[in-house]
Amino acid sequence: MILDQFTLPGPVKVWQAIWEILKSGAFFDDFQISITKTFMGFGIAALFGVPIGFLMGRTGYWKAFFHDGVVGAGSVPGIVYAIMALVIFGIGFQGPVLAVGLISMPFIALNVAEGIEGVDQDLVRMSSAYGRNERQVLRHVTAPSILPFVFAGVRLSFAIAWKVEALTEVFGSSNGVGFQIRFAFQGFSITRVLAWTLMFIFVLLVIERILAVLERRLFRWRTWEQAA
Amino acid sequence: MSTAATLDRPRLRRNPVVRALLSTWGARLTSYVAFLVAWQLLAWYVDRVPEPWETFDFIWREISGGSHGGVRPGEFWEHFSATLGRFSIGLSIGFVVGTVLGIALGSSMFLRALLSDMLLVLLALPAIIWAFLTTMWFGLGWEAPVYTVILSAAPFVAVNVAQGVRSVSPDLHRMSEAYGVPRNRRMRSLLLPAVTGYLFTGLRFGVIISWNAVLLAEWFGAVDGVGWRARLWYDAARYRGFLGWAIIFIAFIFLLDGLVLSPLQRRAFRWRKSAAADVETEGLGGFDAEELSTMGL
Numbered sequence: 309m310i311l312d313q314f315t316l317p318g319p320v321k322v323w324q325a326i327w328e329i330l331k332s333g334a335f336f337d338d339f340q341i342s343i344t345k346t347f348m349g350f351g352i353a354a355l356f357g358v359p360i361g362f363l364m365g366r367t368g369y370w371k372a373f374f375h376d377g378v379v380g381a382g383s384v385p386g387i388v389y390a391i392m393a394l395v396i397f398g399i400g401f402q403g404p405v406l407a408v409g410l411i412s413m414p415f416i417a418l419n420v421a422e423g424i425e426g427v428d429q430d431l432v433r434m435s436s437a438y439g440r441n442e443r444q445v446l447r448h449v450t451a452p453s454i455l456p457f458v459f460a461g462v463r464l465s466f467a468i469a470w471k472v473e474a475l476t477e478v479f480g481s482s483n484g485v486g487f488q489i490r491f492a493f494q495g496f497s498i499t500r501v502l503a504w505t506l507m508f509i510f511v512l513l514v515i516e517r518i519l520a521v522l523e524r525r526l527f528r529w530r531t532w533e534q535a536a
Numbered sequence: 537m538s539t540a541a542t543l544d545r546p547r548l549r550r551n552p553v554v555r556a557l558l559s560t561w562g563a564r565l566t567s568y569v570a571f572l573v574a575w576q577l578l579a580w581y582v583d584r585v586p587e588p589w590e591t592f593d594f595i596w597r598e599i600s601g602g603s604h605g606g607v608r609p610g611e612f613w614e615h616f617s618a619t620l621g622r623f624s625i626g627l628s629i630g631f632v633v634g635t636v637l638g639i640a641l642g643s644s645m646f647l648r649a650l651l652s653d654m655l656l657v658l659l660a661l662p663a664i665i666w667a668f669l670t671t672m673w674f675g676l677g678w679e680a681p682v683y684t685v686i687l688s689a690a691p692f693v694a695v696n697v698a699q700g701v702r703s704v705s706p707d708l709h710r711m712s713e714a715y716g717v718p719r720n721r722r723m724r725s726l727l728l729p730a731v732t733g734y735l736f737t738g739l740r741f742g743v744i745i746s747w748n749a750v751l752l753a754e755w756f757g758a759v760d761g762v763g764w765r766a767r768l769w770y771d772a773a774r775y776r777g778f779l780g781w782a783i784i785f786i787a788f789i790f791l792l793d794g795l796v797l798s799p800l801q802r803r804a805f806r807w808r809k810s811a812a813a814d815v816e817t818e819g820l821g822g823f824d825a826e827e828l829s830t831m832g833l
Contacts, residue, residue: 314672315673368560369558369563370563372560372561372563372564372567373563373564373566373567374567375564376564376567376568377567377571380786380790383744383789383790383793384786385747385748385751385785385786385789386663386748387748387751387752387755387763388782388785388786391770391778391782392779392782395584395585395775395778395779396578396582396584396585467660471662471664474662474664475662475664475752478664489664489665489668493668493671493672493756496672498669498672501665501668501669501672505661505665508662509657509660509661512660513656513660
């Protein structure tokens with residue numbers, strides 16, 4: 309037999325390993341931790357990405373200012389983010405959060421910039437004609453039009469963010485999916501690497517689906533508006 | 537105060553220095569300076585983050601082989617050429633495999649139905665998993681990086697090529713069939729022009745993905761190469777070494793994209809004015825954020 313547990317374990321073996329992991333409760337513990345870190349990272353990304361995107365969408369100067377950095381940040385290899393986050397914060401939950409923030413920020417910024425450029429200028433002019441001040445316009449016209457773009461940025465960057473989060477955990481963490489994959493690798497257990505990987509992909513696909521459904525639900529009014 | 541500011545503005549705008557600073561190039565330059573300043577501040581604040589000058593000094597010594605930490609002259613090129621070899625061999629094989637798979641997927645509904653779920657899983661698989669598996673399969677050496685690159689890049693090329701094949705107008709296809717256009721001419725004048733753009737996009741994607749994959753695989757499963765070298769400095773807690781290499785990684789991928797791939801793509805699209813414009817405006821490989829997001833880092 310060429311295929312044994314040291315080359316490629318069969319599906320039954322992998323399934324048994326998955327079952328063991330599910331039974332031990334590690335699945336819920338570690339995925340919960342990883343998902344929390346990922347969404348905290350999105351929080352950081354939105355915190356910086358929204359203002360940057362806002363400025364980029366508003367004036368040519370800021371667009372030129374941020375363009376190289378934002379586009380460049382999108383093609384930096386994930387390993388660089390993972391290790392840098394680790395160097396700055398050491399082993400802990402901040403590292404993966406920062407890595408996710410760095411990798412998904414460009415998506416949010418570019419999406420928001422696009423959203424700002426697409427704000428209905430007639431509405432803005434009408435609002436100022438009716439004597440609405442800058443803040444009211446921001447609150448009632450601009451913010452609702454960019455919110456869907458922030459969400460789209462999150463949905464689009466989820467796959468990359470999820471992978472980078474796990475990667476950062478591979479390099480330095482004491483919990484989470486990436487840590488478990490690293491642990492299985494160190495123990496030379498191909499079966500467990502495959503088991504964790506399959507669960508990792510499963511969760512990725514499920515969350516992507518949930519985000520897509522949520523987006524359709526939350527921003528249903530947008531399609532009405534476009535259709536009208 | 538405010539009246540003075542408004543009065544001064546036109547005169548200020550005529551000032552050549554101010555105008556240069558407010559231009560597009562001025563803005564870009566300012567952003568780079570701001571980045572360096574932010575980096576320097578971070579280095580002061582966090583002990584482990586090396587300062588910019590330290591890092592650039594490291595890069596210079598590493599490349600020139602100056603006297604520091606046992607760097608021999610020529611060591612840089614040894615590692616760089618080892619990685620470059622693995623990268624290009626892996627990418628070429630991955631590209632060919634991906635193209636063949638993509639054409640098959642694009643032209644056969646049966647294969648599409650059979651393999652699309654499989655492809656979805658492969659696209660979602662992070663490169664680190666391939667790096668781990670190949671390291672466990674082949675041990676330390678050139679195999680792990682090369683196979684990791686092939687396995688990471690091929691699915692992305694396949695998806696792009698399949699999309700290109702499907703974009704061929706079925707009407708044109710049926711018409712050329714009806715008029716009895718020979719098969720190889722149909723390939724040359726119908727399929728090839730339609731697929732070229734997608735091929736280039738697949739290639740640019742493949743390059744970015746492969747570069748990340750080769751670094752990861754060398755980090756864990758090699759005894760030389762740039763990924764291994766970066767790990768050496770990292771393990772020695774010489775973070776300026778890691779950061780220096782990170783800058784070299786990023787510079788390499790930017791230069792490759794800017795100097796080779798995008799001019800090549802523009803050249804391939806000379807005949808299609810609007811398409812060339814698309815490539816320009818949509819950024820990376822003429823793909824929108826939707827497709828960019830599936831890129832596996």
